[in-house]
Amino acid sequence: MASSIRVRATANGDITEVQTLIQHPMDTGLVKDSKGELIPAHYIQELKFECNGKDVFVANWGTAVSKDPYVKFSFKGGKKGDDLKISWTDNKGGSDTITAKIA
Amino acid sequence: MKARSAVLLASLSAALVAFALTSPRVVAADKVDPATDAKAFQNFFFQKFPDVKHEDFVNGPYSMNADMKRQWQEKEEFPPYEFALDAGKEMFATPFKNGKTYADCFPNGGIGIRQNYPYFDTKEGKVVTLELALNRCREANGEAPYSYVKDEMASLTAYMAFTSRGKLMDIKIPDDPRALEAFENGKRYFYTRRGQLNFSCASCHVQSPGERIRAEILAPALGILNAMPIYRSEWSGMGTISRRFVTCNSQTRAVPLEPQADEYRDVEYFLSYVANGLPISGPGARP
């Protein structure tokens, strides 16, 4: 199965811009399905970005983050070809991780 | 009860006749002339929205409202249909059990051809849409057809649309009376009021594009299918042309026809033909 994480990391000069889109339902636990039962909460709680062995960004998410969540940020200290490790864990213990190259 | 409704119907039809007489264009030229219709259709929108660039019409509501356009451009940086696109690309390349793939069913291997769909099949004497052709390809290769309103069909059409992005819509109407009839039938469907709300497609997409229907901005009818299939935030999922037609019907409280019914195929033929010359921008993201 292709990874649930799509990432675009582009470095220009010392600043690397990172965009990520993650395939995840991000269910709030407040929505009913067609049969009228509550769909249990199922959402990513923590999303971590590491580059050159250092955390460059940590996201703590609640149930108000959109389905197939997206986040964009930039950081200094990365350069073309560096590895960017991205990993997330959700409230059901699910997780995924990939390592992308900075373009 | 009987007498009262008879009187009522009589008064109503009288009002209707009066209305028909007063409307200026009561005499309809019976000869079907798609080229003139398309020119008139496009000019209507170009004049109604002079400062909207012609190719922008394919961006639907975002061509009508700056605040919405900004939200759209932010989404387009990393669009929500990205997953459907990747899935579609993978499915397109995955061979059927008999070893063939979709590429064997389509001209040019199915790449960059979306702008020629739907086309009129002179053998069958009917309009064939991209979604129909995909399912026929599956059935011809011993595979079960996909639902017209679910994700698999949306992913496939998303990928095929993506390979045609920027190409201009190029729908042909052969010199065949049945093709002209299909075009006319599509046009009739487009302008016919239906459902308890008594709306036609034109009530919203011709009379009031750019205006709001509750939170949503109405898209202009010109180029409205160029961005298909679309990821709709409202559905938080992909929508094929079939799904859009079916949901639009039920919103006006009309019972939808079965997906890929003749009327739907014809109205898609009409809407695509009058958008000839405008770029394909699918897959699209919409509210």
Place this chain on the structure above:
Amino acid sequence: MTATTGSHPTRRLILQGAASVALLGLGNLPFAPARAAANDKYPEEAFKLKNEADAIKALYGRTAEPSEKVKLDAPEIAENGGVVPISVTTTLDKVTSISFLVAENPNALAASYRIPDGTLPAIANRLKMAKTSNVTAIVEADGKLYSATKEVKVTVGGCGG
């Protein structure tokens, strides 16, 4: 989740102790710097709180003051409550944390980000909004809290079924 609490029982107890002290409203006591930066553990409590002010207090232990230096970008009318593009940038320096709150949501705190040094204080994300509400961005810079707020209108679309 459970694995981490198992291995650091003492740390968890301290946190619970600190949290309960905060909730007792002894806010005016200068808090130990340990609470200054949003710690690296998932702020479970803050995400459970309904009210915005409580969530900010639970997360940072103090209140924020509005500042021109925090630029919050959010639509006037959300095209759809499920996908509202919201972003923030700031000219403040030594930023250590940024959070987004939607006052009228069932739980006010939507997202909270830790900004290690070297990371620019600018974030774009897409949030869900239950209904028309004030959206607030909180920036923690050099131990102090700054905020910016904007109202975003949200309604249902379509012409009804």
Place this chain on the structure above:
Amino acid sequence: MKRSLNLAMLFALSFAPAARAASEADYKAAYAAAEAASKEAAGMRNQWTVTVTALAAAKKAGDSGDFDRAVAASKEAEALAKASIFQANSEKEAWKAMEIR
């Protein structure tokens, strides 16, 4: 918009309050009439969703023996079906008025 006002007036006027308690026979007759009209509307491929729900409500009420409500719902379904038939017929020509030329 004037046209849809006429239509709304038509279907609003056609509710007939049942005077005495309806019997099963009344329900059967009313339901049959409603069903026929609904089939005709469907045959013209111009059925309304509200007709279908009213018909279902009539059947449910009828099955549970509440014939008053069943007859009222059948009447409503019939009126809605008739309105959709009228709409389909009038639109055969009326659509041209809105056509862009």
